Amino acid sequence: MSVELDVFVGNTTIMDKEVYQLWLNGYTVNDAVKVRIEGGVMEECEASAEVLLSDTMDQYRTFQMCERLLHHPAKLANQLLFQIPPDRQAMLIERYYAFDDSFVREVLGKKLSKGTKKDLDDVSTKTGITLKSCRRQFDNFKRVFKVVEELKGPLVENIRQHFLLPDQLARDYAAIVFFANNRFETGKKKLQYLTFQDFAFCAGQLINNWTLGAVDNMMEDMDVDLDKEFLQDLKDLKILITDKDLLDQHKSRVNNETSHPLSLVCNALRGKTNVFNEMEANFKNLSRGLVNIAAKLINAKDVRDFFIDLVEKFIEPCRSDKWTSIDMNLYLTHYTNSAHILDTFKHHAVWTRYMGVIKSCILRMYHD
């Protein structure tokens, strides 16, 4: 004796948020039923495990049928098969495209290829996220990547329009696409302390300032690639470290600025003469680090190492000198500004464009 067939179809498609989440999390029907029973829905509604199982199976089936539409969220709005209220549609899409930070940290910057997909079971074991869920998240990344890769115009806006995602989620996806496209290395041990949101912030900075679209969003090119011309120009910044005079001048300017009695913030620094001294001692190293990063960005390989370089060349030395983020902010501000007053330094625009991003990235990344 068995139930051979059991379906429920509503004119308005009934979807339980809780079950949807369980489905998205990759639970099997039986596991989902267990979770629901523990959740106490049975007592609430005078239901039996049997009823719960039937309901869960039904919902799972509905979600599976919807999944194909969710791959092209724009279709969800004008398809005829399911009558779903718009607010529900938005919920379905948003949750379907939501991802786990721990998962995304594992694949961020990796090529969204079949090879990576094969390794997902390792990711699954490592993160404790079910393989099914990992696959969904991975496929989402890949799908979004494929669609916006070839599109013109602003990346975030493209994602938002094509996938009907809320603003924040669209930004996150932009970051993921951007990272995947430029293959930034994020998996190294030294970078482990950084969260996805740190990277997403940086990606936002890079997209907004260093891509071609950032200069002129009417341009043919897209937001996904860094502005080649700009990268070329960055090489010119090398003068800041190759020219001995300029380097010394820059150092003294920075020191003057920071030690200027009238400078408000300096008062804060002065109290910590220790830090101040360290900074003075390290100036050449730090400056050399930042400028070298800039100069090398023209090589794709070095682009990948952008974050690891930032950490190794700048953040770690500062951290070992026990700088606070306020110190860091102050230093970077002066470091950027004083370059402009240097007599022989001509690349102001490039310098601003470069340092603006570097500063905010470093500030964001400077934590434990």
Next chain:
Amino acid sequence: MPGKLKAKIVAGRHLPVMDRASDLTDAFVEVKFGNTTFKTDVYPKSLNPQWNSEWFKFEVDDEDLQDEPLQITVLDHDTYSANDAIGKVYIDIDPLLCSEAATVISGWLPIYDTIHGIRGEINVLVKVDLFNDLNRFRQSSCGVKFFCTTSIPRCYRAVMVHGFVEELVVNEDPEYQWIDRIRTPRASNEARQRLIFLMSGELQRKIGLKVLEMGGNAVVGYLQCFDLEGESGLVVRAIGTACTLEKISTFPATATHPNNSSPSKDMKDSPQAAPSTLGCRSTHSSPVHSASSRLSQGFSVSVPTLLFAGMKPRHRSSEVPRARQCRPGFGEEAPGVPLSSGPPTPLRAQTFSSFSPSKSYSRQSSSSDTELSLTPKTGMGSGGSAGKEAGPLKALLRQQTQSALEQREYPFFTLTAFPPGFLLHVGGVVSARSVKLLDRIHNPALGNTRSYKLLDWNSFTADEPETRDAWWEEIRQEIKSHAKALGCHAVVGYSESTSICEEVCILSASGTAAVLSSRFMQDGPLDTEHRLSRQPLCVFSTGSERVEGDMGSSASLGFEEVVSPGCGFCHIPYDELNIPFPAQLTYCYCCRRYKVPDVLFTTIDLPTEANVTGKGCLIQARLCRTKKKAQGEGNATAISSLLPFLEYELHTQLMNKLKLRGMNALFGLRIQISVGETMLLGLASATGVYLTALPSPGGIQIAGKTPSDITYEQHISTMQKKINDTIDKNKELYEINPPEVVEEIIGSPIPEPRQRSRLFRSHSESSDEVSELDLSHGKKDAFVLEIDDTDAVEDIHALLTDSPTPAGFYSCNTEIMPGIQNWTSAIQMFTSVRVFRLNANLTNQGLNKIFSDLCENLLKSLYFKLRSMVPCCLCHLNFTVAIPEDELIQVAVTAVAMSFDKEQPLENGKQSGEKTLIKAITENDEQLQFNLELNAETSSHNPLSSPKGLSEVGSHLSARASSLEKASPLPEGRSRSLRSNRSYSGSSVAVVKMTPLSFIPGAKIIKYLGIINMFFIRETSSLREEGGVSGFLHTFIAEVFAMVRAHVAALGGNAVVSYSMKECVFMENPNKNQAQCLINVSGDAVIFVRESELESTSVQTQSATTHTSNGGEGT
């Protein structure tokens, strides 16, 4: 005569990829009507083609317009090989043929393929230019409106109710044609779909013709069914009620009070009734009783209050006449009933404390056995003239038009709700069943070469004596005779159904015997006489003042006193001295003037004006009986001998469950009997209510027949306690607390039988054999269940295992849930299907338990699914059972969940006057609300739920108003959901509501756009890949919904009312990874507007009209 059909193909979207290489499609469209085909250009390499074609014009007969669908085929162009079909769209042109319905079909329609399901959508425009056809002998019936709704459609007014119309057409089933062996499943499915489209169109046209002949302009309660008889063919049949409808006004108004013009005027207004149209078509009204049937076992039951079962040979067939009669369940008398073929004692020895006059059955049986032109002499006493009625009438009728004859022949109405004043009395349920052996429908003209040619079965009646028509005729006659036996001249809430297994077919018909007011009936020279002869019956107990006008003689008879409409329909129409079945009569608890039965079973909806105490609930009786595998006639015989017991037990179950809930009447009773190879399934569903006019039901008494040991006694007493507790609990749950009757007022003079039956109503002094047991339910007579056999134990068990509905839920299978009025606009229609596989070798009890659990669990699942809508009521819960294969049981449910606002305590036992007052309040309230332009959110709901307006008029509506005032305002959450509801319109796909009810809460239907009648087949040969049987069916049902919605939207509608899934035939072959499913759905496409969106002027007008009608009703 001709009309011009114009179609334009605009665009496609979401097309499937047909060319793997390019991942694109080169689509073009073929538009076909009749034999004419047009093509669009190929739109290369696109999944969203923009054809923007010219207007394709078809010049056709309007007859074809009615029969044929417009067929749109989307194809993928292929240079080298044959073009691949992507899918098809069938468009029913019918709604465009009626001036009052839709004018254009325009919108995105799903492209459907029977193998792949929906594959993209196509945007089309369809129009019809129709030239007026004044030809009297025309074959088309354009302009006749069809409604699935089984009441007078809102926004219409019934000028005249003409009566019963029926028709059937037969054809070979393409699936069983020789050609099917060589064609693809797709071709076969499409042939079938198209054929059924054509047949439904033809059927509708023919019914329309009959309506025109009768002088009507609409068919209400149109019920179309398919009989897939397999080898022997395909039958499409339909019944309905012909009416003359009149649009109330441009303003929508509540159609529940459509009668404000004087009745006499109505009569004059009636269009020239049928007479002259005779001869333009062959009708089949000639009696075909003489046709000998191969095997026809008739079985019928008329169940006013259960105890009436009969079975007899219908015709003197070549078979041995089965002249046995069985009357199971007549309590002590049962053993005396001769049971020639002894089924293993299905008669549980049961005692009913009621007294059953033994005469009744034999009289009944004779009445239905004799030719029906003779009326049984039921109408004794006041109905003295009734006997005269039929004879001369019939003679007269024969000379009259055929349509008129037919109407007299079958005074049936498929309506379940009536204009006030139409339904005078209700006798009880009448039903008839007959087991038939199917035979191939031989037809010389039906050549294999012309597989699509339609044939009108009727034109071949002469060649083929054994027609489906004759079968139905037989059954209808029987129904009619039952109604007569109950002293009724009409049958309302009438429906017909079949169950087919292999070559055996059970035909069933059921309805409610009733006495109707003649004011809506057909007028004419003949009718006058008829009415006169019928009058005494009508006048017999009421003379509701609304009918006073045309019942002039009623006053002279001295019965002019007004009876409140709230109880009039309960008063018995039959003669109390000659009760056709055992019943206890008492004086009406409302008016104390007329007799009422103790229990009332009906197939109609609860009349809106009925006085009801408390709330109602769904009551189901479920039964499963095994049967031996057999072939042919032996099988048919076996089935027919099982039927009476099945039917009887279902009724016993219903009765027990009704009493367990402390209720005394059933509405919407629907008994479905399904036949399989090794079993019979019976499912009876109804809505139980407590009618204030009827006596309070007694409790249920358990008695052990054999005096035995103490443990047994204890067992009984614990069970008794459980039952009593359940009754008490139910009474509380359904708020049944009728006012205590101070004393039994007994009018003088009490007729003899009354006295006797009163003796048996166990007053304390009554010395029944059961009196030693504690009659826990007071002075009322108890219903005794004896548990001396396992059957009874099982029964009691079944009684107690019906799990109560969870808190916040109510359920019913009727349109209206008594006791709940304040619906919100949140509705959710759904369909749920379950198939259960049984183990072999189950006993009857085992089967019963499984079947019962299956239904119970299904209900539980529904409650769980819909928990977010609480407090809510599942309305129109319609269960359909089938035995698709041996050892499989299929249950399908379609219903609507409607949430309502927190209940307001309604006083119980309110008088009808008071009730009308409330109505008046409602109107006032409504008017006020709009005048004051109150918050739209509140007013979008039922006015009863808005306390604001009420308090405004509170001055002159003291007590009631204050009690209503307490009703909580809308919870925040709900109003928010309302808002989001509204924003749907902004979405690219229009929201289409669907409901099996005839109305949409909180909204007014302003236009009926036409009937939706769609038939789909879906087949797969990759069942596993599509998610197994559940995945397959789930997708299919969702697709059917989508197609219904799309077609309604294309007609310009935003809802389907009276929606029903009439057929859901599912077949699977998991070994071959195949499955097939057929679904037939129907409903009325409508446009509704939220009450809040109506202009205040329109509302004023409307409330004015309703006021008038209220005034007419009087208080």
